[in-house]
Amino acid sequence: MGQQDLYLALQKALMETGERMIFREIEGMSEKTKEEALKENDYQISIPIEYPFKGQLFLFFEREASAQIVTEMLGEPVQNEDQIKDGLAELGNTISGRFLRNYSAKGGSYEMGLPRCSIVGNVNAVPLHKVWAFRFDDLTVFAGTKKE
């Protein structure tokens, strides 16, 4: 299974989760370099993956949009940054589960670890060259995978 399969599995996961959790549909997709896509202080969710491949799934959320994303998820205003981070981590956890289910052989098993939310510091330190950009109306989620 190659890059195209990864991309399709991720696209489907974001579509399913976007519609169900933040009530938005994907309107456009593109591939970008990390320098084009990411900014310092954006939120980064990393999920370690054990099976069917060993590596990580990364999701990036623009800082300005993140409070709105979690507010719409909860259906009520967020109170603080801890709530934003927890909300994005849960969103990442759900996207990751869907991604692996889509990517694994039909009905096959998969294993992943706990999501971790951090803040993007130096974009050069992000361990990806390129990311996929999934545009939902007025906000964009960036995603990428890294195999060990």
Added chain:
Amino acid sequence: MQRILIVDDSSTARSLIKKSLGICGLGNVHFEEADNGKHALEILRSEPVDLVLTDVNMPTMDGLNLLKRIKSSPKLCDIPVVVITSLKNNTSEQLLISEQAVAVLGKPIAIPEMYRLLKEQLHLI
């Protein structure tokens, strides 16, 4: 009054579950919350609950081990346990059902699926 224990390391997930249960019409409920399986067992040992809803992927003690501990305890084994997880597939679902989970719901929660479970299987609404 029904007592329901929600077990998930994410406070967002616990909020979403409580909200979904309310939408399904589950009224007059007291919620207890735990952020991992060990914490859940401490709550269960101190007071009875009518239903446990648990995630799988959690630190300290995961949902599968919590399920096994509940079902092997003479005091707790009759409590229905529903698993709500992003790790739902055929293999994991079969394993959890074989360990006596009542049902496995995937994340994100589908309200119609939760409603049918509460009404037709658990008879709570």
Added chain:
Amino acid sequence: MAELIAGVGDIVISGNPDDQLKTYALGSCVAVIMYAPALKVAALAHVALPDSSLAENKASKKTGYFADTSIPEMIRLLKEFGIQNHQQVWVKLVGGANMMDSHGHFNIGKRNVLAVKKHLWKYRLGAIAEEVGGRISRTVSINVASGHIKIYSPRKVKRSL
């Protein structure tokens, strides 16, 4: 028995057990049905578009036209019938088909469904059942006494929800 018909952008409501609420020809539009079983009160809105911000004048005349105005208005009307708590009410959705609009776009039906769900969620509501999507036109009715919903479509069997 009275049959209360909701046209596009209308909201109808009744607490009379002899009544039936109905709306026709749901293509991309969404019928939002709210029912309070204990009090036997039903409300039905025929929602056409997701967002009123570009047409506030229309929203003030027909609050049922947009997802963001119809939901709070339905809740306000239900309160007048004695429903104070969101847990007294269930919600079901019908419609939101992928019909081509005048710009050749198919997805307005899905956008309507998502917008309705988003605004329901804000009020701690959600659909416990739905028949949405596809490419068929639907007509839907709800019996106020029983809360039973019937859906009709051309060349398809009548069904309940």
